[in-house]
Amino acid sequence: xxxxxxxxxxxxxxxxxxxxxxxxxxxxxxxxxxxxxxxxxxxxxxxxxxxxxxxxxxxxxxxxxxxxxxxxxxxxxxxxxxxxxxxxxxxxxxxxxxxxxxxxxxxxxxxxxxxxxxxxxxxxxxxxxxxxxxxxxxxxxxxxxxxxxxxxxxxxxxxxxxxxxxxxxxxxxxxxxxxxxxxxxxxxxxxxxxxxxxxxxxxxxxxxxxxxxxxxxxxxxxxxxxxxxxxxxxxxxxxxxxxxxxxxxxxxxxxxxxxxxxxxxxxxxxxxxxxxxxxxxxxxxxxxxxxxxxxxxxxxxxxxxxxxxxxxxxxxxxxxxxxxxxxxxxxxxxxxxxxxxxxxxxxxxxxxxxxxxxxxxxxxxxxxxxxxxxxxxxxxx
Amino acid sequence: xxxxxxxxxxxxxxxxxxxxxxxxxxxxxxxxxxxxxxxxxxxxxxxxxxxxxxxxxxxxxxxxxxxxxxxxxxxxxxxxxxxxxxxxxxxxxxxxxxxxxxxxxxxxxxxxxxxxxxxxxxxxxxxxxxxxxxxxxxxxxxxxxxxxxxxxxxxxxxxxxxxxxxxxxxxxxxxxxxxxxxxxxxxxxxxxxxxxxxxxxxxxxxxxxxxxxxxxxxxxxxxxxxxxxxxxxxxxxxxxxxxxxxxxxxxxxxxxxxxxxxxxxxxxxxxxxxxxxxxxxxxxxxx
Numbered sequence: 113x114x115x116x117x118x119x120x121x122x123x124x125x126x127x128x129x130x131x132x133x134x135x136x137x138x139x140x141x142x143x144x145x146x147x148x149x150x151x152x153x154x155x156x157x158x159x160x161x162x163x164x165x166x167x168x169x170x171x172x173x174x175x176x177x178x179x180x181x182x183x184x185x186x187x188x189x190x191x192x193x194x195x196x197x198x199x200x201x202x203x204x205x206x207x208x209x210x211x212x213x214x215x216x217x218x219x220x221x222x223x224x225x226x227x228x229x230x231x232x233x234x235x236x237x238x239x240x241x242x243x244x245x246x247x248x249x250x251x252x253x254x255x256x257x258x259x260x261x262x263x264x265x266x267x268x269x270x271x272x273x274x275x276x277x278x279x280x281x282x283x284x285x286x287x288x289x290x291x292x293x294x295x296x297x298x299x300x301x302x303x304x305x306x307x308x309x310x311x312x313x314x315x316x317x318x319x320x321x322x323x324x325x326x327x328x329x330x331x332x333x334x335x336x337x338x339x340x341x342x343x344x345x346x347x348x349x350x351x352x353x354x355x356x357x358x359x360x361x362x363x364x365x366x367x368x369x370x371x372x373x374x375x376x377x378x379x380x381x382x383x384x385x386x387x388x389x390x391x392x393x394x395x396x397x398x399x400x401x402x403x404x405x406x407x408x409x410x411x412x413x414x415x416x417x418x419x420x421x422x423x424x425x426x427x428x429x430x431x432x433x434x435x436x437x438x439x440x441x442x443x444x445x446x447x448x449x450x451x452x453x454x455x456x457x458x459x460x461x462x463x464x465x466x467x468x469x470x471x472x473x474x475x476x477x478x479x480x481x482x483x484x485x486x487x488x489x490x491x492x493x
Numbered sequence: 494x495x496x497x498x499x500x501x502x503x504x505x506x507x508x509x510x511x512x513x514x515x516x517x518x519x520x521x522x523x524x525x526x527x528x529x530x531x532x533x534x535x536x537x538x539x540x541x542x543x544x545x546x547x548x549x550x551x552x553x554x555x556x557x558x559x560x561x562x563x564x565x566x567x568x569x570x571x572x573x574x575x576x577x578x579x580x581x582x583x584x585x586x587x588x589x590x591x592x593x594x595x596x597x598x599x600x601x602x603x604x605x606x607x608x609x610x611x612x613x614x615x616x617x618x619x620x621x622x623x624x625x626x627x628x629x630x631x632x633x634x635x636x637x638x639x640x641x642x643x644x645x646x647x648x649x650x651x652x653x654x655x656x657x658x659x660x661x662x663x664x665x666x667x668x669x670x671x672x673x674x675x676x677x678x679x680x681x682x683x684x685x686x687x688x689x690x691x692x693x694x695x696x697x698x699x700x701x702x703x704x705x706x707x708x709x710x711x712x713x714x715x716x717x718x719x720x721x722x723x724x725x726x727x728x729x730x731x732x733x734x735x736x737x738x739x740x741x742x743x744x745x746x747x748x749x750x751x752x753x754x755x756x757x758x759x760x761x762x763x764x765x766x767x768x769x770x771x772x773x774x775x776x777x778x779x780x
Contacts, residue, residue, distance in 0.1 A: 161724045163723075163724075165735065165740070166735065166740035166742075167740075168568045168569055168735060169564070169568045172568050187724050189570075189723050189724045189727070189731075190569070190735040191719050191723065191731050191734050191735055192715070192719065192734040192735075194624070195624065195627075195715070195716060195719045195720065195734070196719075198624060198627070198628050198716075198720060199631075199719065199720045199723075201628070202627075202628045202629075202631045202632060202635075202720060203631075203635065205632070205635075206635050210640070210641060210723070210724055210725070211724075361741055362740075362741070363740070363741040363742075363743070364741075367743070370546070370548050371548070371549055372548070372549045382740075383740060386740065386742060388546075389543060390541070390543055390561070390742060390743070390744045390745070391541040391542055391543040391544065391545060391546040391547060391554075391744065392538075392541070392546065392547070392742075392743050392744060393546060393548075394546050394548040395546060
């Protein structure tokens, strides 16, 4: 069992134990108050604590600008993703937790909802939340968000490549497999248990080899009959094992491209943007979403049910989805705006390509299963 | 036969010295590669100029810049984290020593039922996954109002690092020959003199070794600190994990790693003369 899975099991276990517990909240009224009253309450609270697991430059700059605008101080802590969720779950039974708002990925949604650890629903209450990506606002990884998560950015997986050596990158699955045959071991993706871009490529293989992604949509539990033919996908990976380079993490794949070890790799758009801005990837590198389809999603903001400064947290979230702040987010960390009514300039992937070739993730139950199956049927074979 | 001829060892001895010299040289070279290369690479990555990427065929970064250091010191709490870490670790080391001393003496010098089971039990905090301990232990800390307090961090770190101090100290007590104690007593040494002239000098190397391990464990602890300490307290690892986690950023991780690594290496070098291999192997090698 990997360390991450041990952590997640511990979180799920504790979430289950705490499931019956619902701390009394005197702040329910905030959700029904007119917005200007929420702003007043936020100013009276005067402070908030925000947790994220990356993107410190954007969150800290935004917190400073927010303080200048409203006089409310936001402490930003950027740490580990799993540990942050663990902290929220373990603080859930306390009347007051130490986190007021946090960044949440779709994969963590179930643990937090099971532990009744979130405050809301926020979508529809927070101004501007009706302008966010509608799909991401309703469902993440197959789970209905029930309005508890406010999307803050979208991200997309694609292929990062060296355009000097790959002048015409493959688009369709047939073109891609032909490219693999011609360039053995020149394509990298990470072990799917170690990061989302590897999961994205495995999902793309499942959907392209077996077809019909729609049949999995909105299933909260895995249906055995729908995965009965997945063995064909593992056979394909095993038959072509010499043609891939499997790496240890999202960024390891990008690093292999930078080192010239491979010509192309599955990668996230925001990780690629950060690598380009940090000098860990050559500037000529390009990223695209091939026509064979690669999944994308996004991360969201939420408020713990026992947050001390709920009004300030709501106002900070409202600030983070304002059009100008969303543009700054895109310019600073490269993730694409969650708003659909404005666009950013620092997009590595053009919006039309994102819309045309981007795909939703398979629901969480199937995603978890293909990660586990890939490890046992491909990596350990 | 000349004096010179007498000074030259016979061929089979020469061969042995040559082989020994080669093996020592090889070990030193391997050790250098093992420790110096990662440190060198961390320094190089921390100095990469963001506008001038480091990619092959360049063996070294094409130009150097302090931008990555500036970034980490601007957009993280690393300054405060360094202070917290280096105040916390010595306090934890002293408390671990005080709390370990009676148990270590009992395990090292006395016979009682369940001694071996106790030895194994002591290791539990370092055998269980750190996040699992952190999540369940945090409930106790919240219940007692110890979360978000410096005292809570001290107690948490002490719990996680005490096994090192306890095991090494117990082994140091165990290693004192009974004959020496008996001889001192026969010569009229009282309890205080026995402690001062026999026990303390003979346990000191073990104490130093245990202190180094305790200090470094506290310095590198992440999970419990993150759950019960942040946002009030940040330590170097809570900042480091931002760059090492899901969105690994090599250049920034290099900066924070150096901040974390250099004091640890310096400490190990200072304490090196006290680090006796037999203490470590007997403390942790016979599980």
